[in-house]
Amino acid sequence: MSTMLHLINKSPFDRNALDTCLRLAKTGSSVLLLEDGVYAAMSGGSYAKAVSDRMGELTFYVLGPDVSARGLDDKPLIDGIDVVDYGGFVDLVVEHETAQSWL
Amino acid sequence: MEPWEEDGPEVVKRFMYVNRRAPYGTIYALECLEVVLIAAAFDQDVSVVFVDDGVCQLKKDQDTTAIGMKNFSNTYRALDDYDVEKIYVEKESLEARGLTEEDLIIPVEVLAADQLGDIMAQQDVVISS
Amino acid sequence: MAYELNGKTFEADEEGYLVDISAWNEDLAVLIAEDENIEMSDDAWEVVNFLREYYEEYQIAPAVRVLTKAIKKKLGADKGNSKYLYELFPYGPAKQACKIAGLPKPTGCI
Numbered sequence: 472m473s474t475m476l477h478l479i480n481k482s483p484f485d486r487n488a489l490d491t492c493l494r495l496a497k498t499g500s501s502v503l504l505l506e507d508g509v510y511a512a513m514s515g516g517s518y519a520k521a522v523s524d525r526m527g528e529l530t531f532y533v534l535g536p537d538v539s540a541r542g543l544d545d546k547p548l549i550d551g552i553d554v555v556d557y558g559g560f561v562d563l564v565v566e567h568e569t570a571q572s573w574l
Numbered sequence: 575m576e577p578w579e580e581d582g583p584e585v586v587k588r589f590m591y592v593n594r595r596a597p598y599g600t601i602y603a604l605e606c607l608e609v610v611l612i613a614a615a616f617d618q619d620v621s622v623v624f625v626d627d628g629v630c631q632l633k634k635d636q637d638t639t640a641i642g643m644k645n646f647s648n649t650y651r652a653l654d655d656y657d658v659e660k661i662y663v664e665k666e667s668l669e670a671r672g673l674t675e676e677d678l679i680i681p682v683e684v685l686a687a688d689q690l691g692d693i694m695a696q697q698d699v700v701i702s703s
Numbered sequence: 704m705a706y707e708l709n710g711k712t713f714e715a716d717e718e719g720y721l722v723d724i725s726a727w728n729e730d731l732a733v734l735i736a737e738d739e740n741i742e743m744s745d746d747a748w749e750v751v752n753f754l755r756e757y758y759e760e761y762q763i764a765p766a767v768r769v770l771t772k773a774i775k776k777k778l779g780a781d782k783g784n785s786k787y788l789y790e791l792f793p794y795g796p797a798k799q800a801c802k803i804a805g806l807p808k809p810t811g812c813i
Contacts (some may be wrong), residue, residue, distance in 0.1 A: 539640060
């Protein structure tokens with residue numbers, strides 16, 4: 472089975488892209504939270520459980536520049552989420568066979 | 575009349591601006607802030623509400639250097655100069671995002687949904703974005 | 704439109720506000736002021752510099768009423784009043800001084 476990178480750039484509170492992605496993403500694939508999607512990565516937020524529930528099956532990443540832009544550097548991330556920069560973003564796209572943007 | 579003399583407004587209405595979107599991901603937050611500042615210049619009774627992802631607009635310590643966008647969070651601190659003093663934040667929205675009043679860049683009034691609903695019901699004009 | 708200074712071109716919008724804030728310098732300010740028929744006295748510079756500091760802090764060019772109030776707070780009532788500011792910038796202190804300061808048109812000015 473191909474490895475897929477799921478890109479979530481919408482806030483989970485505003486749109487249901489993350490909900491649907493978490494429902495459909497197969498074990499072994501990756502999810503990168505970016506732009507307004509980074510709000511899903513906060514351990515103090517109400518999406519922490521939905522993300523944590525799939526932590527063993529999916530690999531989660533969050534784009535650091537978008538975290539800083541939103542003033543969230545002082546807020547703890549959900550355990551197990553890796554922070555990547557733009558270079559890391561490119562590496563993820565290259566490492567996965569397909570990338571899907573959830574618009 | 576000299577150019578520096580001003581007439582007061584003929585009609586004062588209660589305008590409420592409701593911010594529901596996060597900053598940077600879409601243009602709504604910045605556009606709404608500009609509309610509020612323009613409305614404030616007309617001496618109307620302006621209040622600004624932050625609800626849902628709108629509360630994220632007020633998160634302090636925003637640093638947009640790496641995303642190459644203008645950090646407009648400092649502009650909220652100018653609301654006071656524009657005499658916009660009624661700034662309400664919904665308690666439930668803050669809690670859902672793991673935020674507290676101490677996380678915000680300006681002093682606000684944090685209200686529970688039913689109290690905020692009461693204030694909203696008293697407005698002449700409500701504009702949501 | 705555009706301003707020409709020392710062989711360089713500085714792009715501006717149709718009303719004369721600089722497109723690139725970071726391109727501003729003091730010589731350019733004097734040139735823009737000449738276009739506006741304003742001589743850059745020390746008092747005029749004080750207002751222009753105040754606006755640039757305000758923009759730096761709040762990322763916004765203030766409306767005239769806000770500018771007046773903010774100057775009053777910082778420089779006192781002698782300078783923080785409409786009459787004084789209109790004498791320095793007859794076509795609108797916020798509009799003209801912002802243009803000279805290389806800032807966008809003030810928010811709240813129609």
